[in-house]
Amino acid sequence: MSAGYFTPDPASGRPPFAIVIPPPNVTGSLHIGHALDHTIQDSLIRRRRMQGYETLWLPGMDHAGIATQNVVERQLAGQGTSRHDLGREAFVKKVWEWKASSGGSILGQMRRLGDSVDWSRERFTMDEGLSRAVQTIFKRLYDDGLIYRAERIINWCPRCLTALSDIEVEHSEDEGELISIRYSDEIVVATTRAETMLGDTAVAVHPDDERYRHLVGTEVTLPLTGRRIPVVADAHVDPSFGTGAVKVTPAHDPNDFEIGQRHNLPSITMMDERGVITTHGPFEGLDRFEARPAVVAALREQGLIVAERRPYLHSVGHCSRCGTTVEPRLSLQWFVNTGPLAKAAGDAVRDGRVRFEPAELSKRYFAWVDNMHDWCISRQLWWGHRIPVWYGPAGEIVCVGPGEQPPSGEGWRQDEDVLDTWFSSALWPFSTLGWPADTPELRKFYPTSVLVTGYDILFFWVARMMMFGLYAMEGRQPFDVVALHGMVRDQFGKKMSKSFGNVVDPLDWIERFGADATRFTLARGANPGADVPVSEEWTQGSRNFCNKLWNATRFALMNGAHNRGPLPPAELLSTVDRWILSRLQHVVQEVDEQFERYEFGKICDTLYHFAWDDVCDWYLELTKPVIGSDPNTQRVLGHVLDQVLRLLHPIIPFVTEELWLALSGAASPAAETPTEPGTAEATNTDAAATDATAGPASIVVAEWPVPDKTYVDDAAEAEIASLQKVVTEVRRFRSDQGLKPGQRVAARLSGLAALSLAEHEPLIRALVRLDQDGADFTATATLPITGGVAVALDTRGAIDLGAERARLEKDRAAAEKERAGAEAKLGNAEFLAKAPEPVVNKIKARLAAAEAELARTNAALVALGGAGVATDDPEVRS
RNA sequence: GGGCGCGUAGCUCAGCGGAAGAGCACUCGCCUUACAAGCGAGGGGUCGCUGGUUCGAACCCAGCCGUGCCCACCA
Numbered sequence: 001m002s003a004g005y006f007t008p009d010p011a012s013g014r015p016p017f018a019i020v021i022p023p024p025n026v027t028g029s030l031h032i033g034h035a036l037d038h039t040i041q042d043s044l045i046r047r048r049r050m051q052g053y054e055t056l057w058l059p060g061m062d063h064a065g066i067a068t069q070n071v072v073e074r075q076l077a078g079q080g081t082s083r084h085d086l087g088r089e090a091f092v093k094k095v096w097e098w099k100a101s102s103g104g105s106i107l108g109q110m111r112r113l114g115d116s117v118d119w120s121r122e123r124f125t126m127d128e129g130l131s132r133a134v135q136t137i138f139k140r141l142y143d144d145g146l147i148y149r150a151e152r153i154i155n156w157c158p159r160c161l162t163a164l165s166d167i168e169v170e171h172s173e174d175e176g177e178l179i180s181i182r183y184s185d186e187i188v189v190a191t192t193r194a195e196t197m198l199g200d201t202a203v204a205v206h207p208d209d210e211r212y213r214h215l216v217g218t219e220v221t222l223p224l225t226g227r228r229i230p231v232v233a234d235a236h237v238d239p240s241f242g243t244g245a246v247k248v249t250p251a252h253d254p255n256d257f258e259i260g261q262r263h264n265l266p267s268i269t270m271m272d273e274r275g276v277i278t279t280h281g282p283f284e285g286l287d288r289f290e291a292r293p294a295v296v297a298a299l300r301e302q303g304l305i306v307a308e309r310r311p312y313l314h315s316v317g318h319c320s321r322c323g324t325t326v327e328p329r330l331s332l333q334w335f336v337n338t339g340p341l342a343k344a345a346g347d348a349v350r351d352g353r354v355r356f357e358p359a360e361l362s363k364r365y366f367a368w369v370d371n372m373h374d375w376c377i378s379r380q381l382w383w384g385h386r387i388p389v390w391y392g393p394a395g396e397i398v399c400v401g402p403g404e405q406p407p408s409g410e411g412w413r414q415d416e417d418v419l420d421t422w423f424s425s426a427l428w429p430f431s432t433l434g435w436p437a438d439t440p441e442l443r444k445f446y447p448t449s450v451l452v453t454g455y456d457i458l459f460f461w462v463a464r465m466m467m468f469g470l471y472a473m474e475g476r477q478p479f480d481v482v483a484l485h486g487m488v489r490d491q492f493g494k495k496m497s498k499s500f501g502n503v504v505d506p507l508d509w510i511e512r513f514g515a516d517a518t519r520f521t522l523a524r525g526a527n528p529g530a531d532v533p534v535s536e537e538w539t540q541g542s543r544n545f546c547n548k549l550w551n552a553t554r555f556a557l558m559n560g561a562h563n564r565g566p567l568p569p570a571e572l573l574s575t576v577d578r579w580i581l582s583r584l585q586h587v588v589q590e591v592d593e594q595f596e597r598y599e600f601g602k603i604c605d606t607l608y609h610f611a612w613d614d615v616c617d618w619y620l621e622l623t624k625p626v627i628g629s630d631p632n633t634q635r636v637l638g639h640v641l642d643q644v645l646r647l648l649h650p651i652i653p654f655v656t657e658e659l660w661l662a663l664s665g666a667a668s669p670a671a672e673t674p675t676e677p678g679t680a681e682a683t684n685t686d687a688a689a690t691d692a693t694a695g696p697a698s699i700v701v702a703e704w705p706v707p708d709k710t711y712v713d714d715a716a717e718a719e720i721a722s723l724q725k726v727v728t729e730v731r732r733f734r735s736d737q738g739l740k741p742g743q744r745v746a747a748r749l750s751g752l753a754a755l756s757l758a759e760h761e762p763l764i765r766a767l768v769r770l771d772q773d774g775a776d777f778t779a780t781a782t783l784p785i786t787g788g789v790a791v792a793l794d795t796r797g798a799i800d801l802g803a804e805r806a807r808l809e810k811d812r813a814a815a816e817k818e819r820a821g822a823e824a825k826l827g828n829a830e831f832l833a834k835a836p837e838p839v840v841n842k843i844k845a846r847l848a849a850a851e852a853e854l855a856r857t858n859a860a861l862v863a864l865g866g867a868g869v870a871t872d873d874p875e876v877r878s
Numbered sequence: 879g880g881g882c883g884c885g886u887a888g889c890u891c892a893g894c895g896g897a898a899g900a901g902c903a904c905u906c907g908c909c910u911u912a913c914a915a916g917c918g919a920g921g922g923g924u925c926g927c928u929g930g931u932u933c934g935a936a937c938c939c940a941g942c943c944g945u946g947c948c949c950a951c952c953a
Contacts, residue, residue: 153951171950178953191953204953238952246953254951314952328951360882364948367881371949455948491890491902493946524901525891529883533890537902544915555912601892605900620912728919735907735919818897825896830933839896839934846897 005700007118008054010440017053018445019045020429021117022453022461023125025064026099027071030109032488032496032522033454035506036532038115039519040485040600041452043650045116047595048449050646050704056445057116058432060123061103065384065421066160066321072098072383088382095383099124109507114515114653116700121441123432125424126385132402133431134385134424137472139401142389146337147377149389149397153254154376156329157319158275158288162380163333165420166373167459169317169326178312179296180243182304184220187212187231190242192312193252194299195291197222198279199270200229202248204259207233209244223304224281224295232263251330267330275327288327334378334387334417338467342372345466348477354466357483357598358529361455368459369466377420384418391415402436426464429478436472446473450481455529458484483598484529488522491535509539516652517543523651524604528597545608546655549648552616553641553659559627560634563642563663568632570711575756576763577636578716580619583610584640585707591647592706604651611644618724622763638663643705653700660699719756723764726757730768736807737800808857815853822847 008016019041024034041057049055069083072095076082083091103124110117123130141147155164176192183189187203200222205212216233229248236259237246250260251267260267270279275288282298283291299305317326346369348354349362356362378387388400393411400406406414424431429451433442447469453462462482469478489495490502497503509518520542525532570578587610594603619640623633642663649656730747739745745768749757757764825831825843832840 189953193953236951236953241953248953253953255953256951258951315950363882367949373951459948489890493890527892530891535890535902538890540915541902544913547915548913551913551916553912558912605892609900616913617917731918732920738907740907821897825934828933832933834933835896842896849897 005049005698006055006057006116007120008056008444010054010444012054014052014054016056016444016449017045017048018056018058018448019450019452020058020432020448021060022451022457023060023062023123023425023428024106025067026061026103026106026124027064027068028102030106030113030506032504032506032534035113035518036485036488036522036526037452037454038110038113039522039651040483040526040598042113042115042519042653043523043600044450044452044483044595046650046653046700047704049116049700050649050702052703054444056118056121056441058121058123059107059110059115059117059119060428060432061106061125062425063099063124063126063384063421065379065381065418066162067421068095068098069381069383070160070321083382091382112507112510112515114519116653121432125421125428129434130424130427130431131385133427133435134419135388135400135402136436137427137468138388138419138423139399140472141336142399146341147334148337149332149334151330151332152335152376153252153257153328153330154333155317155326156273156331157322157324158273158327159322159324160319160381161273163329163331163376163378164319164326165376165422168320170320171315171317173313174316176312176314176316178242178310180306181223181247181299182306183223183245183247186215187220187245188243188306189245189247191247192314193292194295195277195283195288196249196252196270197247197295198225198277198281198283199249199251199268200227200247201250201260201265201268202229202263203231204234204237204246204248205231205244206237206239207235209237209239211244223302224298225279230263230265232259232265234259234262252328254328257330269330271327271329273329333376334389334415336375336377338372338375341467341471342369342463344470344475345369345463348466348470354477354479355481357481361458361482361484361529364455365458365463369463372463375420375464377423378415378417379420380416381418384421385424387415387417387419389415422460422464425461426468427472429465429469430473447477448479450483451479452483452485454487455484456487485526486529486531489531489533491533491538493531493533504534504536509536513539513543514546514654516546516655520545520604520652523600524608526600528599545612546652548612548616549645549655549659552611552620553645553663555620556627556637556641557662559637560631561627561637561641561663562634562665563638564665565635567635567639567711570713573632573636574626574630575716575719575760576619576622577633578711578713579720580614580640581636581711582713582717583614584643585709585712588643588647588705589707595650600651607644607648607651611648615640615644618720621767622720625762625766646699646702646705649699649702657699660702723757723760727764727767730764733804734768736803738803805861808861812854812857812861815850815857819847819850819854822850 021041022037024030030038045055045057072091073083075098076086076094086094107119107122138147155166155169156162157164178190178192179194180188180190181194181197183203189203191197203220205216207213207216212231213233215231217231219228219230221227222229232248236255237244248256248259248265249268249270250257250265251269252271257267259265268279270277271288272278277283277286277288277291283294286294296305318324319326346366349356349365356365390398390400390406390412391414392398392407393409396407398407406412427435429448430442430446433439433446435442451462451465465478470476487495488504490504494500494502506518509521517539521534521539522532524538524542525534567581570581573581587606590606591603594600594606619637620627623630623637626633627637642660645656645660645663649660726747726749730745734745747764822843826840826847
C-alpha cells in the first residue's frame with residue numbers, strides 16, 4: 001500500500017527508476033538554474049511513472065560547509081559578533097537554526113515548481129544516517145591507505161581561513177608586474193611576488209644553462225635579510241624565461257616547494273594564515289599586498305631593482321567562495337589518494353557502464369579524471385563533518401569508525417577540522433538510500449537511473465560520486481546515465497549576474513505566468529549540454545500555449561468531446577479524423593524518442609506545433625461543422641486531447657492534470673472555471689491526498705501513450721495536406737487582393753487530388769469563409785496533373801490585376817527555377833548512377849510538383865489575362 | 879600554454895550530406911459565437927571567410943578570422 005503517487009514501494013515488482021536530486025545548498029533559495037534542473041528531472045520521473053516504473057525522486061539538501069558558514073558568519077558580523085565570540089558549539093547550533101528556516105523555504109519552492117519528489121524520503125548531508133555513511137567510508141579509505149595526512153603546499157583562502165581543493169580555486173588573468181631583482185653581481189631574478197623573497201631559501205637555474213653553470217653550488221646573499229642562500233640547478237627552470245634564474249620560496253609556492261624537496265632546502269614561512277608578514281623586521285605586520293610595494297621600495301633604495309617594472313598578465317587563483325586571492329600555503333592536511341579511484345571512475349565511462357548525455361562532455365570528464373591530483377579534504381571550518389581521527393599524547397593517530405568508541409584518556413583529542421562538503425556529496429546516490437546498511441531502497445534503486453545536473457559541477461560532484469560510488473558499492477556505478485544541461489542565461493545569451501541585473505527569480509515567473517509556463521520555457525530551451533537562454537517574453541509565449549490548451553479543451557467539452565470508451569476503428573472514421581489520428585501516432589513516436597535522448601527542446605517543439613497547428617488551427621476548424629453531432633469525431637477529439645495532455649504532463653503537470661480530469665469527467669468541466677490556467681494548484685502538488693482505486697484518478701498515473709500503427713494513414717495525411725494547400729492558396733489570394741470578408745471568390749481545382757477534395761467542398765468553403773456569400777467552388781479532374789493539385793482563383797468583381805499578376809509571376813518564376821533545378825539533376829547521368837533511389841524519387845516528385853505549380857500559375861495567368869472580371873470565364877464557373 | 883565548443887533570418891537557437899527551419903520581433907488584414915494571451919496572410923538569410931572532397935556541402939576535410947568555455951604548479 002503506497003502512501004501516494006510519489007512514494008515508491010521498494011518491494012514492488014515494477015522496474016525501478018530513480019533519480020537523486022542534486023542537493024541544493026541550504027543557503028539561500030532556489031534560483032532559475034534549479035528550476036531548470038528540477039523541470040528536467042521531474043519530467044523524466046513523471047514519464048517513467050506513467051510508464052509503470054517504480055519511480056523514486058529523492059529530495060534533499062547539502063550542508064554546503066564553507067558557503068553556509070560564510071552566510072551565518074556574515075549575519076553574526078551584522079550583529080556585531082563573530083563565531084569566535086560564540087565558540088564552536090554555539091556557532092554550530094546557530095547554523096542548525098539557520099538551516100531549519102532556510103531549508104523549509106526551499107521545500108516550499110519545490111512544491112511551487114511542482115516537483116513530484118518523495119517527500120517522505122528527504123535527506124540532508126548532515127543527517128545522522130548520512131554522517132554515518134561519511135564516517136564509514138572515511139574509515140574504509142583510511143584503512144585502505146587511500147586517505148593520508150601530509151604536509152603540502154595547498155590552496156589557502158586568507159579570508160575564509162581554510163584550505164581549498166584545486167577545483168575550489170578559480171583562475172583569472174590578472175594584471176601583475178614582473179620585477180627584476182639583483183641578488184648578486186651575476187644573478188638577477190624576475191618575480192611577480194617580490195614580498196615572498198623574505199622566505200627565499202635558494203636561487204635555481206637550469207642545469208644546462210651555460211650562463212650560470214659556474215655558480216651552481218655557490219651562495220649569494222639574500223637582499224634585505226643578509227641570509228646566505230645557495231644556487232641550485234633544477235630542470236624545472238626555463239632558461240628562456242626572464243633571466244633564467246629563479247628565486248625559490250618553498251613555503252609559499254608549489255613549484256618552489258618541489259625544488260626545495262629535491263635539494264633539501266629549508267622552508268621559511270614568512271606569512272601567517274591571514275596573509276600578514278611574520279618575518280621579523282620592517283615588513284612585519286604588513287598585509288601581503290602592502291608588503292609587495294614596500295619590499296620593492298626597499299630594494300629600489302638599495303639600487304637592486306634592475307629593469308623598470310613591466311606589466312605582466314598572469315593567471316591568479318581566487319577563492320571560489322569569496323573571491324579572495326588564494327595563497328599557496330604549506331600546511332598539514334588530509335588528502336584522498338585519488339589514483340586508483342580516478343582510474344575506476346574513468347573506466348566506468350570508457351567501458352560504457354555509464355553514459356554521458358551529450359556524449360561529447362565525456363571528453364572533458366576524461367581529461368579531468370585521467371589527470372587528477374590528490375584531493376585535499378580537510379577544511380579549517382566548524383560547519384561540516386568532523387574528521388573522525390583522534391590524536392594521542394604520544395603522537396598516536398587513530399581513525400574511529402562508526403559505532404566505535406574514540407580513545408579516551410589524558411591527552412587524546414579529535415582533529416579540529418571538518419571534511420570538504422563535496423566529500424559527503426560524493427556519497428549521495430547511496431548514502432541517501434541507507435548505505436552502509438543493506439536496505440530495500442538500496443537494493444531496489446541503486447544504481448540510480450540518471451543523474452541530471454549542470455556541466456558546471458561535473459568535476460566537483462559527478463566525478464567524485466563516480467569515485468566513491470564505485471569504491472563503496474563494489475564496483476557498481478552510482479548512475480547509468482549522466483544527463484548534463486547548461487546554465488540558464490538571459491535572452492541575449494548573457495550569463496545571469498546580480499551586478500548585471502538580469503537575474504530571474506523563478507518564483508516571480510511562477511507568480512506571474514504560472515509554474516507550467518516557467519517549466520515549459522526552461523524545457524523548451526534545454527538542448528543537451530547547451531546553455532538555456534530564457535526571457536520574460538518567451539515565458540509569456542509559454543503561458544499563451546497553456547492557455548491555448550485550456551481553451552481548446554473547453555471548446556471540446558462544450559461540444560461533447562470525451563475520452564471514454566474504445567476508439568472507433570479507422571474504417572469507420574472520416575478522412576479528417578483519420579488524418580489527425582495518423583498525425584498523432586507520429587507525434588507519440590517522436591516525443592518518445594526525444595525523451596530517450598533528453599532532447600527537451602524538441603519534445604516541447606513537437607508538442608507545441610502539433611497541439612497548436614494541427615489540432616487547434618486545423619482539426620478543430622475542420623470538425624466544427626460536425627463536432628456537435630458526430631459521436632465518432634467527439635470521441636476522436638477527446639482522444640487526441642487526452643493523448644496530447646498525457647504527453648505534455650511531464651513538462652507542464654498542473655494544467656494537464658486539471659484539463660485531463662475534466663476531460664475524463666472526473667471533475668467539474670473546465671468550462672465552468674476559466675481561471676488563470678497554469679497557476680492553479682492541481683492535485684499533483686501533493687498526490688498523497690489522492691487515492692488510486694478503479695482506473696487512474698489522476699493523469700499522474702495515466703498510461704504513457706504508445707503509437708498505434710493501425711491508425712497510421714498516409715492517404716489521409718496526403719489528402720488533408722492537399723486540402724490545406726488549397727485553403728491556404730485561397731486565403732492568400734484573398735489577403736493579396738485585399739478582399740473584404742463578404743467579397744466572392746471563385747476557385748477551380750484541378751489535378752488528381754482534386755477528385756477527392758471535391759468531397760471536402762463544404763469544409764473548404766467553411767475554412768475560407770465563403771459559405772455565406774455564395775462564392776463559386778469547383779473541383780474537376782480536367783487537368784490531371786500527377787501528384788498535385790492546382791488551384792485557379794478569381795474574384796467576383798473588381799480584381800487587382802497588378803497585384804495578382806505580380807504574385808503569379810513570382811510563383812511561376814519560383815516554380816520555373818525549381819523545375820530547372822530538378823531537371824538538371826535528373827539529366828545528370830552521374831547523379832542517376834550514384835544517388836540512392838529515394839533521393840532520385842524525391843527529385844522526381846519535386847519536378848512533378850514544380851510542373852503542377854507551373855500549370856496552376858499559367859492557367860491562372862491566362863484566366864487573368866482576358867478580363868478584370870472573370871465571372872464569365874466558363875472554365876472557372878464550371 | 880593545452881583542450882573543448884560555437885559562428886544559420888533583427889534576437890535566441892534547431893537542422894549536421896540530398897528542395898534553407900522554429901519561437902519571439904516585424905508588415906498587412908481581421909473583435910469569424912474556444913481563445914485578441916487570438917485568427918489569417920506576408921517580408922526577411924550569398925548558413926563567418928577561403929580552398930578541398932563529393933553527382934550533390936549549412937552539414938565532411940584543411941587553413942584563416944571572430945567568439946565562448948574548461949583545464950594548467952609559466953617564476
